[in-house]
Amino acid sequence: MIKLDFSNILSEEIGEGGISINEIEINARKAISLISSRPYKELDFIELYRQDLSKVKELAKKARDYEYFVLLGIGGSALGPKVILEALSPMHNLKKKPKVFIYDNVDPVTFKNIIEVIDLKKTLINVISKSGATSETLASFLIFWRMIRDKRLDVKEHFVFTTDPEKGNLKRLAEEYEIPCLSIPKNVVGRYSVLSPVGVFLAEVLGIKSEEMLEAAKEISEKAFSENLKENPMAVAASSLYLMDRVKGRKIVVFLPYSDRLKTLSEWFCQLWAESLGKEGKGTTPYPSLGTTDQHSQLQLWMEGPEDKVIVFISVERHDCQEEIPEEFHDIEGLRFLGGHTLEELMNTEQLATEMALTMNKKPNLKIILPKINPYSIGQIFQFLQIVTAMTGLLYEINPFNQPGVELGKRLTYGAMGKRGFESEGEEIKDYLKRQRFMI
Amino acid sequence: MIKLDFSNILSEEIGEGGISINEIEINARKAISLISSRPYKELDFIELYRQDLSKVKELAKKARDYEYFVLLGIGGSALGPKVILEALSPMHNLKKKPKVFIYDNVDPVTFKNIIEVIDLKKTLINVISKSGATSETLASFLIFWRMIRDKRLDVKEHFVFTTDPEKGNLKRLAEEYEIPCLSIPKNVVGRYSVLSPVGVFLAEVLGIKSEEMLEAAKEISEKAFSENLKENPMAVAASSLYLMDRVKGRKIVVFLPYSDRLKTLSEWFCQLWAESLGKEGKGTTPYPSLGTTDQHSQLQLWMEGPEDKVIVFISVERHDCQEEIPEEFHDIEGLRFLGGHTLEELMNTEQLATEMALTMNKKPNLKIILPKINPYSIGQIFQFLQIVTAMTGLLYEINPFNQPGVELGKRLTYGAMGKRGFESEGEEIKDYLKRQRFMI
Numbered sequence: 001m002i003k004l005d006f007s008n009i010l011s012e013e014i015g016e017g018g019i020s021i022n023e024i025e026i027n028a029r030k031a032i033s034l035i036s037s038r039p040y041k042e043l044d045f046i047e048l049y050r051q052d053l054s055k056v057k058e059l060a061k062k063a064r065d066y067e068y069f070v071l072l073g074i075g076g077s078a079l080g081p082k083v084i085l086e087a088l089s090p091m092h093n094l095k096k097k098p099k100v101f102i103y104d105n106v107d108p109v110t111f112k113n114i115i116e117v118i119d120l121k122k123t124l125i126n127v128i129s130k131s132g133a134t135s136e137t138l139a140s141f142l143i144f145w146r147m148i149r150d151k152r153l154d155v156k157e158h159f160v161f162t163t164d165p166e167k168g169n170l171k172r173l174a175e176e177y178e179i180p181c182l183s184i185p186k187n188v189v190g191r192y193s194v195l196s197p198v199g200v201f202l203a204e205v206l207g208i209k210s211e212e213m214l215e216a217a218k219e220i221s222e223k224a225f226s227e228n229l230k231e232n233p234m235a236v237a238a239s240s241l242y243l244m245d246r247v248k249g250r251k252i253v254v255f256l257p258y259s260d261r262l263k264t265l266s267e268w269f270c271q272l273w274a275e276s277l278g279k280e281g282k283g284t285t286p287y288p289s290l291g292t293t294d295q296h297s298q299l300q301l302w303m304e305g306p307e308d309k310v311i312v313f314i315s316v317e318r319h320d321c322q323e324e325i326p327e328e329f330h331d332i333e334g335l336r337f338l339g340g341h342t343l344e345e346l347m348n349t350e351q352l353a354t355e356m357a358l359t360m361n362k363k364p365n366l367k368i369i370l371p372k373i374n375p376y377s378i379g380q381i382f383q384f385l386q387i388v389t390a391m392t393g394l395l396y397e398i399n400p401f402n403q404p405g406v407e408l409g410k411r412l413t414y415g416a417m418g419k420r421g422f423e424s425e426g427e428e429i430k431d432y433l434k435r436q437r438f439m440i
Numbered sequence: 441m442i443k444l445d446f447s448n449i450l451s452e453e454i455g456e457g458g459i460s461i462n463e464i465e466i467n468a469r470k471a472i473s474l475i476s477s478r479p480y481k482e483l484d485f486i487e488l489y490r491q492d493l494s495k496v497k498e499l500a501k502k503a504r505d506y507e508y509f510v511l512l513g514i515g516g517s518a519l520g521p522k523v524i525l526e527a528l529s530p531m532h533n534l535k536k537k538p539k540v541f542i543y544d545n546v547d548p549v550t551f552k553n554i555i556e557v558i559d560l561k562k563t564l565i566n567v568i569s570k571s572g573a574t575s576e577t578l579a580s581f582l583i584f585w586r587m588i589r590d591k592r593l594d595v596k597e598h599f600v601f602t603t604d605p606e607k608g609n610l611k612r613l614a615e616e617y618e619i620p621c622l623s624i625p626k627n628v629v630g631r632y633s634v635l636s637p638v639g640v641f642l643a644e645v646l647g648i649k650s651e652e653m654l655e656a657a658k659e660i661s662e663k664a665f666s667e668n669l670k671e672n673p674m675a676v677a678a679s680s681l682y683l684m685d686r687v688k689g690r691k692i693v694v695f696l697p698y699s700d701r702l703k704t705l706s707e708w709f710c711q712l713w714a715e716s717l718g719k720e721g722k723g724t725t726p727y728p729s730l731g732t733t734d735q736h737s738q739l740q741l742w743m744e745g746p747e748d749k750v751i752v753f754i755s756v757e758r759h760d761c762q763e764e765i766p767e768e769f770h771d772i773e774g775l776r777f778l779g780g781h782t783l784e785e786l787m788n789t790e791q792l793a794t795e796m797a798l799t800m801n802k803k804p805n806l807k808i809i810l811p812k813i814n815p816y817s818i819g820q821i822f823q824f825l826q827i828v829t830a831m832t833g834l835l836y837e838i839n840p841f842n843q844p845g846v847e848l849g850k851r852l853t854y855g856a857m858g859k860r861g862f863e864s865e866g867e868e869i870k871d872y873l874k875r876q877r878f879m880i
Contacts, residue, residue, distance in 0.1 A: 007878040021878070075736025091553040094533065105733045106790070107700040108761035108783035109813075113531040133774050136732055139765050139786055142778060146766040169774050190736075233880045251746055252692070252725060260547040271737035278741025285692060285741060285748070287727065292576055293545045295849060296515025296630075297711035301718025301725060303845030306691055308725070321548035325579050326586040334573050334609050337859035338582060343548035346579055346857070350546070353852035356872050360848065373549075405743030408800065409735060412793035417786070419777035432796050438447040438461070440673045 002220070002380045004233035005367040008355065009240050009310070014362045017307075019243050027239035027395060028229055034394035035387070036225050042401035044185060045192035045386060049218035051185075053210060056197050059160055059180055060204030063126075068118040069098040069205055072144070073128035073198075074136045075275075077162075078104035079268040080194025080382070081128075081202040087261045087378050089206045098124070098205065106136045111143070120151055126160045128198055130184050132168025135413065155179060162197050189401050191272045192390075194382050203375070213379030220383040224391075234384055237366065238391035241284070244310045244364060251284045254302065257314035258291035258351045261373050265314070266290065269385055276389050276400040283396065292350045299354065303361055311358060311365040314381070315351050318372045319344045442660070442820045444673035445807040448795065449680050449750070454802045457747075459683050467679035467835060468669055474834035475827070476665050482841035484625060485632035485826060489658035491625075493650060496637050499600055499620055500644030503566075508558040509538040509645055512584070513568035513638070514576045515715075517602075518544035519708040520634025520822070521568075521642040527701045527818050529646045538564070538645065546576045551583070560591055566600045568638055570624050572608025575853065595619060602637050629841050631712045632830075634822050643815070653819030660823035664831075674824055677806065678831035681724070684750045684804060691724045694742065697754035698731035698791045701813050705754070706730065709825055716829050716840040723836065732790045739794065743801055751798060751805040754821070755791050758812045759784045 011018035035043065063069060071081055082102055085092055093099045101114045125144050129137045148158050156178050163170040165183035174181035182197035193199070195217050200210035226232045244250040253273065255266045266288035277283035289298055291313070302309055325346070327339030338346070358365050368384070370377045393400025415425025451458035475483065503509060511521055522542050525532060533539045541554045565584050569577045588598050596618050603610040605623035614621035622637035633639070635657050640650035666672045684690040693713065695706045706728035717723035729738055731753070742749055765786070767779030778786070798805050808824070810817045833840025855865025 003879055005877055005879045007876075010878060074733060078733075079737070090549065091557065094557050095553075105700055105730070106783045106786045108759045108763045108787070109530065110700045111763055111783060112761045113535075117531065117534050134736075135778065135786070136736075136790075138775055139778050139781075139783060142765050142768055142775060143763060143783075145768060169769075169772055172772070173769075230880050236880060251748060260545055260550045267737075274738045274741040274745070275736075278743075278745030280744065281746060283741060283745040285725075285727070285745070287725070290545070293514060293518075294711075295846065296574075296576075296715075297519070297707075298714045298718075299849060300843040300845040301714035301723060303718075303848070304720065305714070305718030305723045305725070306721060308691060319548045321552045323548045323551055323583060325582050328582055328585060329609075329613075332609055332612070333860055335578055335582060337854070337857055338575065338579050341579075341857060343546050343551060343579060343583075346546045346575070346853075347548070349856045350576075350849070350853050352869065352872075353856060354849045356852050356869065357849040359872075403740045405740040406735065408743070409739060409790070409794045409797040412796050413786075413790050414777070416789045416793060417777055417781060420773055429792065429796065432792075436447075437445055438450060439443055439445045440670050440676060 002233070002377065002384055003369040004237055005369065006236055006240055008359045009244065009364040009366060014359060014364055017248060017362050017364060019240070019247060023243055023247070024236060024239045025229060027242055028232070028235035029227070031235045031238045031391040031395055032225065032227055032232065035391055039394070040399065040401055041187045042189050042192065043390060044187035045195070046221045046224065048185070048188065048195040049214040049221060051196070053200065056182060056201050056210070057204055059182065060201060063124050063205045064098065064207070066098045066124040067122035069100045070114065070118065070123055070125045071100065071102045071128065071202065072125065072137050072140050074104045074134060075271060076190025076193055077128035077130070077137065077198055078102050079264070079271050080199040082264045083194070083268045084199050084203050084208070084378065085206065086264045087373055088203070088208050088375060090261050092206070103140055106139055111140065120147055121153060123158060124160060125158055126162060126201065127170060128162040129170060130164055130190050130193065132163050132170035138169070162201060191275055192386050195379070208375050212375040216376045216379030217383035220380055220387065224387045234387045235391060237388045238395060240366060241310060242392050242395045245284045250308055250310050250364065252287055252309040253284050254287040254289050254309055254311045256289040256291050256294070256311055258347055259316045259319065259373060260290070262314060263290050265381065272385060272389050275403050276393050277396060277398065279398050279405065282398055291354065292347060295350065295354055302358065302363060309363070311363065313351060313355055313365060313367040314370065315348065315367055316370050316373055319347065320372060442673070442817065442824055443809040444677055445809065446676055446680055448799045449684065449804040449806055454799060454804055457688065457802045457804060459680070459687060463683055463687070464676060464679045465669060467682055468672070468675035469667070471675045471678045471831040471835055472665065472667055472672065475831055479834070480839065480841055481627045482629050482632065483830060484627040485635070486661045486664065488625070488628065488635040489654040489661060491636070493640065496622060496641050496650070497644055499622065500641060503564050503645045504538065504647070506538045506564040507562035509540045510554065510558065510563060510565045511540065511542045511568065511642065512565065512577050512580050514544045514574060515711060516630025516633055517568035517570070517577065517638055518542050519704070519711050520639040522704045523634070523708045524639050524643050524648070524818065525646065526704045527813055528643070528648050528815060530701050532646070543580055546579055551580065560587055561593060563598060564600065565598055566602060566641065567610060568602040569610060570604055570630050570633065572603050572610035578609070602641060631715055632826050635819070648815050650815070652815040656816045656819030657823035660820055660827065664827045674827040675831060677828045678835060680806060681750060682832050682835040685724045690748055690750050690804065692727055692749040693724050694727040694729050694749050694751045696729040696731050696734065696751055698787055699756045699759065699813060700730070702754060703730050705821065712825060712829050715843050716833050717836060717838065719838050719845065722838055731794065732787060735790065735794055742798065742803060749803070751803065753791060753795055753805060753807040754810065755788065755807055756810050756813055759787065760812060
């Protein structure tokens with residue numbers, strides 16, 4: 001079971017920069033009460049563990065016969081799948097099949113590189129967009145669609161759509177061309193969708209038993225409503241991070257896992273947190289980091305820079321590999337002392353030393369502890385962080401499920417690209433380009 | 441030639457949240473004056489273009505005959521090489537040889553995965569540590585050293601060291617065992633070393649003409665001292681970012697390239713900026729981002745969250761690939777409007793639309809423009825950002841070349857691992873572990 005150590009944000013440990021257990025408790029209880037009243041229908045992600053996996057499993061079985069699997073999606077439609085790939089099947093493409101490519105941008109060179117490596121005849125393409133209206137995803141879909149048809153291949157055999165159960169362009173095309181289609185439940189929004197077919201389909205394609213992820217999510221979901229705070233680390237974490245901003249002015253949350261396999265979990269969390277909470281002038285900036293690597297990159301700034309951060313360690317107790325550092329060069333102390341320890345010991349010791357160094361310098365930090373990395377713990381951490389984010393949003397009194405701030409950029413893109421109905425935005429772009437620039 | 445557009449941080453464009461040209465000019469001139477006085481010997485990185493590449497080229501020629509190339513390093517010894525690999529040879533391991541693995545952590549699972557893929561008999565291992573005392577790098581070096589010897593292979597044929605020209609453990613071992621050794625010039629510190637053999641050796645292994653990178657760096661270096669501000673975008677960028685913190689309280693610098701190939705450039709820049717400037721309570725937090733992907737992740741927070749950021753776009757004019765989005769589904773407007781445009785157009789339009797949306801909402805932003813991505817432009821952007829960082833540090837009146845804040849964590853790690861001379865730190869760790877924890 002996932003654990004939370006919140007000792008190092010308490011005033012008992014770090015003095016006046018810390019907060020009291022009493023304050024944490026008050027806001028944790030408030031978070032539980034708020035989430036229990038289910039103020040938004042989008043909180044339905046909490047019950048995703050109830051889904052029927054039969055269609056996902058059936059399509060995944062077929063997908064495992066392909067040589068290549070290309071996932072088209074962006075934001076919440078790509079980051080969750082990326083975590084599943086990199087955490088649960090690291091270096092996958094050098095070792096296993098189908099080789100998986102997650103194309104989550106419109107970079108033409110990345111596109112070309114994927115096309116050069118795959119063989120379309122042996123490729124299944126999973127197009128993911130809840131709305132069916134995501135320009136980036138649709139652009140690459142259109143290119144693949146034309147290529148598949150130019151090769152006189154059957155679109156039914158080469159596409160799987162993951163989209164809204166009722167509406168949107170992808171749903172419409174799925175019906176018209178009989179494309180296999182997986183549904184993202186109506187009330188589940190992109191960044192809370194990793195445990196829907198968005199993520200579990202890829203998991204099954206990789207041979208991962210997604211029911212283990214869902215079982216783990218279920219345990220976390222049930223605890224989220226518990227008023228016994230010792231059973232509800234999500235409420236304590238939400239309360240702590242909220243107070244660190246609101247009372248202590250710490251506006252950056254550094255997310256720091258100590259495992260290469262969790263590097264993309266940082267990116268996934270940063271999308272979840274930033275897009276959920278950054279509105280009405282509120283929210284904090286989530287920072288994607290990685291231990292031990294970033295001790296040689298960011299630690300200097302955390303230790304001696306501005307007092308604006310809370311560090312959230314993600315430590316992994318066991319790393320599934322006991323590689324030992326050999327004893328060599330006994331006369332060179334800088335090499336001798338490493339011998340006889342395992343890499344795991346060094347990794348976990350550095351995590352502890354960094355936590356201590358920060359604490360000794362009165363820098364608040366939390367620690368989330370995973371026993372190891374497997375489908376079960378990944379299911380837990382996904383649900384843990386989704387619930388913490390939603391609870392924190394409710395404490396801020398904002399809607400953690402919308403993203404009104406991205407609309408203007410989309411409309412300007414539509415205008416520049418000539419979408420009907422966006423002619424005035426097209427004019428605004430032209431005017432902007434005519435203005436004097438200060439350029440050197 | 442690299443260009444800087446600073447229109448959107450000016451009060452002319454974004455109103456009272458902006459700064460005046462006059463303020464920028466005053467601090468830009470100050471930055472030029474400070475760097476011209478060469479107050480730190482570590483500014484020698486500016487002249488790295490003068491290096492003799494003959495030994496690098498000779499060793500790289502040999503390295504290209506191997507099947508696998510493993511680079512061991514962390515922080516400045518790994519991030520620069522990563523940029524060169526991913527920017528200049530994307531998806532390298534699926535297409536070319538030698539396959540390259542940059543192991544920049546002590547994660548045991550990543551280590552095991554690399555070992556499973558490579559064949560040691562056909563592997564060259566490049567160990568990079570300026571000091572020769574980096575625990576993480578030495579730990580993996582020791583394991584490889586033992587493996588190479590256990591297989592009765594010749595260490596001279598399987599290792600290349602990149603280290604200090606005179607001292608340290610690696611230098612000593614290189615002499616004792618006749619290991620080929622490349623030198624990082626004495627006054628060049630880790631995070632400013634990408635244009636030393638740290639980066640140019642890997643470039644040459646990949647078949648990249650590193651003299652093109654150095655030629656580009658030379659042009660930038662010469663401009664850094666020009667008092668004609670129209671020739672010195674580095675001074676203007678340094679002045680702008682300094683003022684955005686000091687006058688406007690914007691303490692986060694979002695680094696936002698619009699190219700997948702520049703994703704690791706964000707990480708490299710973040711190390712450079714964070715470790716150089718984060719000291720004495722000063723500095724700003726550099727944020728690694730990527731367009732268009734992070735429009736679906738971070739943009740909401742930039743548009744409507746706290747007013748604490750400056751966005752630095754890196755736009756790429758030409759992407760070396762003219763993949764066109766086909767015209768299909770004329771009756772579905774959400775698909776129709778994309779047809780006939782290229783992916784490059786969509787990518788660059790989204791950059792422009794995001795820049796406009798931020799500007800219309802009075803969010804300050806800068807833009808660095810690269811004509812395209814090649815060894816020349818990568819050499820330019822490396823040197824551009826190194827000089828901007830050093831200049832900004834001089835404006836803050838801190839030493840941009842040290843990192844005193846990381847010492848405590850290192851000492852505690854030594855103590856826990858049993859290094860001689862760090863017994864009291866070992867005791868401190870033991871005491872810490874005995875303390876009561878608040879854990880749920």
